[in-house]
Amino acid sequence: MNRPQVPPALLSAIERDLRPVRPLASPAHRALGMLPVGLLLLIGMPAFWIGLGRAKLAPSAGWAFSALESGLSLIVLAGAFREAVPGRELSSTRLWALAGLACIAFLLANATIQSPGPVPLQTWLHWFRGCIYMVISFSIPALLAPAWLVSRALPNRPALTGALCGAGVGLMADAGLRLTCWDGGFVHALLAHGAAIALLTVLGAASATAVERLKSSDR
Amino acid sequence: MTSELRCYYACVLAVDASRCELRKMNSSEPPGESDELRLMTLMVAYQNGDLSAFEQLYASLAQPLRRYFRNAERNAATADDLLQETFLELHRSRRTYAPPLPVRPWAFGVARNVLLRRRRASAMSGQTRELDDESDLQPVAQIGGVPLLNDVIDMEQALAELPATTREPWMLHHLFGFSFDFIATRLGITVMAAKLRSSRATKALRCALSGKLEEAR
Numbered sequence: 475m476n477r478p479q480v481p482p483a484l485l486s487a488i489e490r491d492l493r494p495v496r497p498l499a500s501p502a503h504r505a506l507g508m509l510p511v512g513l514l515l516l517i518g519m520p521a522f523w524i525g526l527g528r529a530k531l532a533p534s535a536g537w538a539f540s541a542l543e544s545g546l547s548l549i550v551l552a553g554a555f556r557e558a559v560p561g562r563e564l565s566s567t568r569l570w571a572l573a574g575l576a577c578i579a580f581l582l583a584n585a586t587i588q589s590p591g592p593v594p595l596q597t598w599l600h601w602f603r604g605c606i607y608m609v610i611s612f613s614i615p616a617l618l619a620p621a622w623l624v625s626r627a628l629p630n631r632p633a634l635t636g637a638l639c640g641a642g643v644g645l646m647a648d649a650g651l652r653l654t655c656w657d658g659g660f661v662h663a664l665l666a667h668g669a670a671i672a673l674l675t676v677l678g679a680a681s682a683t684a685v686e687r688l689k690s691s692d693r
Numbered sequence: 694m695t696s697e698l699r700c701y702y703a704c705v706l707a708v709d710a711s712r713c714e715l716r717k718m719n720s721s722e723p724p725g726e727s728d729e730l731r732l733m734t735l736m737v738a739y740q741n742g743d744l745s746a747f748e749q750l751y752a753s754l755a756q757p758l759r760r761y762f763r764n765a766e767r768n769a770a771t772a773d774d775l776l777q778e779t780f781l782e783l784h785r786s787r788r789t790y791a792p793p794l795p796v797r798p799w800a801f802g803v804a805r806n807v808l809l810r811r812r813r814a815s816a817m818s819g820q821t822r823e824l825d826d827e828s829d830l831q832p833v834a835q836i837g838g839v840p841l842l843n844d845v846i847d848m849e850q851a852l853a854e855l856p857a858t859t860r861e862p863w864m865l866h867h868l869f870g871f872s873f874d875f876i877a878t879r880l881g882i883t884v885m886a887a888k889l890r891s892s893r894a895t896k897a898l899r900c901a902l903s904g905k906l907e908e909a910r
Contacts, residue, residue, distance in 0.1 A: 480747070485744075485748070495742075497740060497789075497791050559791070560802025561794070561798035561799035561801065562798075562799075563879065563881065566883050627786075627789050630802060690810045
């Protein structure tokens with residue numbers, strides 16, 4: 475049987491554009507590249523409130539848990555970067571493991587959180603909205619970095635890839651937010667911070683899908 | 694030997710022969726390690742800007758990819774278009790291949806991306822996928838000058854009648870030789886679901902082909 479020959483048009487198109495390329499770094503290396511963003515989110519929010527003179531910082535144990543949460547969020551991002559590469563999609567077992575890890579990271583970090591006392595409902599709702607705004611306003615610029623890294627690959631499941639990116643960045647933002655959260659109650663953390671992470675997950679999924687559509691329409 | 698019995702043996706032999714040809718055409722043997730190593734070396738050379746490496750990669754990957762598209766789209770012209778698009782996409786995305794990982798899963802991953810994109814574009818433009826007539830299926834049985842066998846066409850038709858959800862796992866396993874673990878990852882389903890769908894496809898194919906055999910008798 476004859477070996478298939480490259481059609482001349484395809485060959486000339488490839489020849490015109492052929493130049494050496496450097497393979498993408500491994501997902502773990504690319505996730506480590508997100509470390510500065512994680513540090514920025516971890517320190518950025520306390521610094522913001524200190525700058526406004528309204529900081530109520532968490533005890534040192536809280537910082538350790540936040541650092542742990544940031545570290546675990548890098549694993550979620552590494553999963554997203556792996557998912558973005560064709561042929562390296564995550565199996566359902568690994569996806570469940572990642573989702574479990576994200577939940578454990580969030581619950582573990584917030585399990586030690588302590589409320590200063592009962593908070594009136596009106597204030598509780600105000601702080602609920604405030605926390606969501608804080609996470610979103612700090613995370614959306616941060617979400618651009620993994621979105622850019624994902625767009626360089628070719629995800630077969632862009633929504634899932636984006637959702638993992640959103641969850642990773644959301645966890646990073648929560649790690650910083652919980653250090654200066656005024657409420658500090660577990661229920662508040664679970665509902666407000668959890669809702670913010672869920673919102674970022676949805677935003678990540680939507681943005682990655684939109685990026686893929688844009689890339690498709692360019693081709 | 695009665696004519697009925699002779700006909701039965703002829704059918705059995707023809708089915709065996711067609712299976713044999715299908716196996717040859719689709720290289721059902723899972724790709725060996727040395728072949729993967731060769732592809733990996735070619736891919737690295739291609740990433741370094743070697744055009745002859747691309748030509749050799751094309752020679753190795755074009756047929757399995759074309760078969761994948763033919764069976765997914767059941768249209769020879771569309772399959773050829775998709776093949777061209779896939780090699781262009783492989784070129785654009787060549788940096789996403791990370792040596793020393795196997796090349797085939799990556800190439801099929803890109804092919805799947807191209808196929809999904811095409812289907813999405815078709816769905817958005819309101820086009821419906823046309824089920825081809827027999828003339829589109831015949832050339833598959835004639836690849837490489839293999840004589841046209843009715844059973845090969847029967848097999849193609851039986852495959853074409855399967856729903857895509859069961860056909861794809863069956864083909865990836867039985868024709869391309871991929872493991873169920875790989876297929877599950879590729880299609881985003883569980884290993885058990887991949888096995889179940891493949892088993893359903895086998896059952897349906899057996900029914901369809903035994904029906905033809907009965908007709909032949």
